[in-house]
Amino acid sequence: MDYKKILGELTPYKQGKQIREVKEQFGLERIVKLASNENPFGYSNRLDNLNAFSPSLEIYPDGYTAELRKALAEKLNVEENQLIFGNGSDEIITSICRAFLYPGVNTVMPVPSFPQYKHNALIEGAEIKEIPVVNGYHDLQAMLEAIDDKTNVVWLCSPNNPTGCAIPSNEFYSFLDQCPENVLVVLDEAYYEYLDKEKDIHALHCLSEYKNLLVLRTFSKAYGLAGLRIGYAIGNSELTAKLDVVRGPFNTSSIAQKAALIALEDDAFIAESISKNNKIKEEFQRFLDSIDWHYYDSETNFLFISTPISSEKVFEYLQQNGFIVRPAGEKTIRVTIGNETDMKQLQAIILQLNNTIKEEIQS
Missing domain, CATH: 3.90.1150.10 (Aspartate Aminotransferase, domain 1)
Known part of the structure; x- marks a missing residue:
């Protein structure tokens, strides 16, 4: 076949x-x-009480992730329609590639970084432009120079996996100012919770200014819910609406949603x-x-x-x-x-x- x-x-x-x-x-x-x-x-030891949660396993989960969505929107100070959830942030990466990449366009990414950016982009037929990191850090100037009129998505990972280095705030905003507005900038912050707060670039604060920015986060790392697979993205509502079209209808389980909700409350x-x-x-x-x-x-x-x-x-x-x-x-x-x-x-x-x-x- x-x-x-x-x-x-x-x-x-x-x-x-x-x-x-x-x-x-x-x-x-x-x-x-x-x-x-x-x-x-x-x-969180609060999840020891998860056994008291008895989902109806024969019923589909809430495809809108309403309860977790409301709590997370309040915690992050964003609108509910700026959020989209995935079976881990990996699924959101797949959705981004499915929505924005196809034969004839290209995508720019650092190397080494999370391999699923490249993997899913290749499946969609996009050209890959890999820019080597310098001492573990993104070479943002070289990434900017790699962008052309066929670039649809740029991937940033901060802190970067596998090097662990974080993008400095001034370099990040300089990059956004110079990046064309029609190019989607994906900022993967899977390890955000581990980041020294003095080095936090506060990406969520600038979503209204940079409508082409999408931030990825997850409950798999610091929250310790890797076995339940639940991640999320935050961006402009028009952007998340496009991703919602390609999202699976019931893509996060009832148990994962409940566990994330409980974990979210335990600072x-x-x-x-x-x-x-x-x-x-x-x-x-x-x-x-x-x-x-x-x-x-x-x-x-x-x-x-x-x-x-x-x-x-x-x-x-x-x-x-x-x-x-x-x-x-x-x-x-x-x-x-x-x-x-x-x-x-x-x-x-x-x-x-x-x-x-x-x-x-x-x-």
Whole structure:
């Protein structure tokens, strides 16, 4: 049967190694997964009462996400019709590509960044323009220069995944001022909650001025609801209305909507998670400094680390010792910040590896 020819050139999204398969492969009893930037501190304990919520599983969920929509609009100080929800922000990325990309147009994005931008754009037949990051940061000037009269979408990811670097406020607004108004600018803020508040660019405050701006956020990361898959976007109401046309009719489950609503109310859990993350991350950074392993600036719950040997070899060594990380290039890995005990154990294992590398170099 016929299908889009690009499908023969692409592969499905490759998730990080799962705990069960690594246990079976290496005969280990305990595995620490630090590959997918999940919250190691779990989720709000208010969700322990989620069992009391008894949805009628035979009935479709609220396709409008009304209750969560109202609460989130009030919290973010936006209008309800400026919001659109997805089965994770991944689904919204798919919807953006479906609505705005097609053969004959192009899209501009940083590299490395979240691979689903490129993946979905290729499926829709758009030309890809990738602009390399500089020391982990977006090269916004080069991205501006790549825009032409066939550019429909520009992707910005701040803090960027996998490098962790955040776009400075002055550079962001300079970019918006110079970007053509007919080009959609997607700002992916999946790790927004981890961002140092002094570095917050306050993108939501300028949505009325920049009607071509769409901001993506998620409940998967800091809120700890990755297993329920619910994300959202905020933008001009005319823009979100277009995305609503391509959205699936019942795309977020009743349980996910209720869990997100409960989690949204627990600011204390978010604050505690961020505080713990930053403390442990700073300690891990000091350790990496002590062994001369370079890492990029990070405003997230992960670090993008340069390795002295092949990232695959580092990945295999850590995996054999019970830690799953994410290879992110020839000599780079992405490591999620785990809890304090696990990160101390990881440091000891990396130190062993580093000493072995030094011994091999000297021999």
